Amino acid sequence: MRVQMSSQTGRRIASAALIIGFFVLWEVLCVGFNIKDIVLPRPTQIIATLVTRFPAIWPHAVQTLYETLVAFAFGIALGVSLGVLVGSSRLAYDVTYPLLIGFSSIPKVAVVPIFVLWFGAGTVPAILTAITLAFFPIVVNVATGLATTEPELEDVMKAMKASKLDILFNVGLPRAMPYFFASLKVAVTQAFVGTVIAETVASNRGIGNLMMIASSSFDVPLVFAGLIILGALGVALYVVFSLIESRVTGWTRRTDEFAMG
Amino acid sequence: MSLAVVADNTVPPPEATARRDSFVELERVTHTYGRGVRQVQALSETSLRIEKGDFIALVGPSGCGKSTILKLVTGLINASTGYVFVAGRQVGAEPVRVGMAFQNPTLLPWLTLLDNVMLPLKIVPPFRQEYRAKRRGEFRDRIEALLAQVGLAGFSNKYPWQLSGGMLQRASLCRALIHEPQLLMLDEPFGALDQFTREELWGVMQDLWTTHRPTVLLVTHDLKEASFLANRICVMAARPGRIIDDSVVPFPRPRTVEMSYEPDFVAMTQRLRELIIRAKPPKGAAP
Numbered sequence: 001m002r003v004q005m006s007s008q009t010g011r012r013i014a015s016a017a018l019i020i021g022f023f024v025l026w027e028v029l030c031v032g033f034n035i036k037d038i039v040l041p042r043p044t045q046i047i048a049t050l051v052t053r054f055p056a057i058w059p060h061a062v063q064t065l066y067e068t069l070v071a072f073a074f075g076i077a078l079g080v081s082l083g084v085l086v087g088s089s090r091l092a093y094d095v096t097y098p099l100l101i102g103f104s105s106i107p108k109v110a111v112v113p114i115f116v117l118w119f120g121a122g123t124v125p126a127i128l129t130a131i132t133l134a135f136f137p138i139v140v141n142v143a144t145g146l147a148t149t150e151p152e153l154e155d156v157m158k159a160m161k162a163s164k165l166d167i168l169f170n171v172g173l174p175r176a177m178p179y180f181f182a183s184l185k186v187a188v189t190q191a192f193v194g195t196v197i198a199e200t201v202a203s204n205r206g207i208g209n210l211m212m213i214a215s216s217s218f219d220v221p222l223v224f225a226g227l228i229i230l231g232a233l234g235v236a237l238y239v240v241f242s243l244i245e246s247r248v249t250g251w252t253r254r255t256d257e258f259a260m261g
Numbered sequence: 262m263s264l265a266v267v268a269d270n271t272v273p274p275p276e277a278t279a280r281r282d283s284f285v286e287l288e289r290v291t292h293t294y295g296r297g298v299r300q301v302q303a304l305s306e307t308s309l310r311i312e313k314g315d316f317i318a319l320v321g322p323s324g325c326g327k328s329t330i331l332k333l334v335t336g337l338i339n340a341s342t343g344y345v346f347v348a349g350r351q352v353g354a355e356p357v358r359v360g361m362a363f364q365n366p367t368l369l370p371w372l373t374l375l376d377n378v379m380l381p382l383k384i385v386p387p388f389r390q391e392y393r394a395k396r397r398g399e400f401r402d403r404i405e406a407l408l409a410q411v412g413l414a415g416f417s418n419k420y421p422w423q424l425s426g427g428m429l430q431r432a433s434l435c436r437a438l439i440h441e442p443q444l445l446m447l448d449e450p451f452g453a454l455d456q457f458t459r460e461e462l463w464g465v466m467q468d469l470w471t472t473h474r475p476t477v478l479l480v481t482h483d484l485k486e487a488s489f490l491a492n493r494i495c496v497m498a499a500r501p502g503r504i505i506d507d508s509v510v511p512f513p514r515p516r517t518v519e520m521s522y523e524p525d526f527v528a529m530t531q532r533l534r535e536l537i538i539r540a541k542p543p544k545g546a547a548p
Contacts, residue, residue: 152367156436159335159361159446162384170380174371251371254422 083142326502
C-alpha cells in the first residue's frame with residue numbers, strides 16, 4: 001500500500017515538474033533568443049498581466065465557464081438519450097449512424113453564423129455551438145457500452161422476464177458508465193472549444209471575445225493570459241470528472257479502495 | 262415459420278391439450294437457425310416430457326441441440342414447428358419463474374455478491390413488489406443463508422473480481438435460485454472449473470436441489486456429472502439434433518463422489534459413452 005502511495009506521489013511530482021519545466025524553458029528561450037513581447041511574451045509577463053488585470057479578465061472567465069457548463073449539461077442529456085436510443089437496438093444504430101457521423105463532420109465554426117442568425121449574438125449561440133461539439137462523443141460511447149452487453153447476461157435477464165427498461169437500468173447503463181465517463185473527459189474539453197469559437201465570432205463577452213479584442217490591439221500578453229485561463233478551466237473540469245469517475249466506476253480498475261468504499 | 266405457431270396460440274392442437282399432466286412438454290418440436298441456404302437444423306422432431314421437481318440431464322456431443330432445448334423451454338427462442346408447454350400453457354404465456362446459470366458466471370462486476378444475488382428479487386414478481394421494503398432485511402437474510410448453504414458465508418460484500426472461478430459459479434447458482442424458480446436451467450455450469458471444484462459443486466448442486474426442489478434441466482458434456490446429478494439422462498446425437506436414449510438413473514441419494522467409482526455407476530457412464538460414440542455421424546462430418 002505504501003509503495004503504491006509513494007509511486008502515486010512520485011507521479012504527481014513528475015507531472016508538476018514537467019509543467020514547471022515547460023514554463024521555465026519557455027522563459028529561458030524567450031530571454032535567450034531575445035524574442036519580442038509582441039511575438040511571444042514570457043510566462044512571467046503573462047502571469048503579471050493575469051494578476052494586474054484580473055478584475056477585467058474575471059467576468060469574461062465566469063461567462064465562458066457558465067456557457068460551457070450549461071452546454072455541457074445539455075450535451076450530456078442529449079448525448080445520453082441519443083446514445084441509449086442508438087445503442088439499444090440494431091435498427092436504430094444502423095439508421096441513425098450515417099446522419100450522426102455526417103453531423104459531427106461539419107466544422108462547427110461554420111454553424112455559428114447560423115445560430116447567430118436565429119438567436120442573435122451572445123450567450124445562446126455559444127451554448128449551442130458547445131452542445132453540438134460536446135454531445136457526439138457521448139452518444140458514440142454510451143451506444144458502444146450498451147451494444148456490447150454479453151448475450152448470456154441478456155439471456156439471464158430475459159429468462160427472468162425482465163422488461164427492456166429493467167435490462168437497461170440494471171445491466172446496460174451501469175455497464176456503459178466507464179464508456180460514458182471516458183467520453184465526458186473528451187466532451188468537456190470539446191465544450192470549451194465550442195464556447196470559445198462562438199465567443200470569438202459573435203459575442204461581446206467571454207474569454208474568446210477578450211482574446212479577439214486583445215489581439216486586434218496587439219495586446220499579446222493578454223491574449224496569452226486568456227489561453228492560460230482556458231487551459232486552467234479545462235484542467236479543473238477534467239479533474240472534477242475524473243474524481244466522479246473514480247467513485248462511480250472504480251469496479252473497472254478492481255482496486256481494493258473501491259471494494260472498501 | 263414460428264409465426265404459424267403464434268397464430269395457433271388461441272386454438273391449441275387437440276393432442277397437446279389432451280395431456281397436460283407433465284410440467285414441461287415438448288411436442289414434436291423442431292428448431293432451425295438461419296434462413297435460406299445457410300439454414301441449419303439444430304433440432305429435428307423431438308418430444309420430451311419432464312415431471313415437476315425432476316432432474317434431467319441432456320448429454321451429447323457439441324451441436325446436438327442440447328442448448329437449443331434449454332432455450333426453447335425458457336422461451337428465449339421459438340420452436341420452428343411443434344409446441345412447447347410449461348405448466349400446461351404455451352411457453353412464454355405461463356407465469357413460471359425461471360432461473361439460469363451458464364458456464365460463464367456472468368455476475369455484474371459493479372455489484373457485490375449480495376447485490377448480484379439480489380438482482381432476480383428486484384425484477385421477478387412477486388418479489389419485485391416487495392423489493393423496496395424487504396431489500397435490507399428479509400431479502401438480505403435469505404441471500405446470506407443461501408450463500409452460506411453453498412459455502413460462501415462471509416463473502417457477501419466481496420466484488421466478483423475478488424473471488425475465484427469456483428466461488429463465482431457458486432454465487433451464480435445462488436442468483437439462479439434466489440427467486441425460488443420452478444424451472445432451473447443449467448448450461449454446462451461446471452464446465453470451466455477444475456476437477457476437484459467441479460466434484461465439490463456437484464455435491465452443492467445436489468444439496469440445493471434436495472432443499473429447493475426446482476425442476477432442473479442440466480446440459481453437460483460430462484457423463485459422470487450427469488449420472489451423479491440427474492434422475493433421468495437424455496442422450497442426444499448431432500446432425501440432426503435428436504434424442505436417441507432416455508434412461509433413469511437408479512442410484513440412491515444423497516450420492517457421493519465415492520459412489521461414482523462403483524461398478525454400477527461406471528457401467529452407466531460407459532453405456533452412455535458408447536451410445537454417443539455409436540451415434541456419431543460417419544467420417545467427413547465435423548464432430
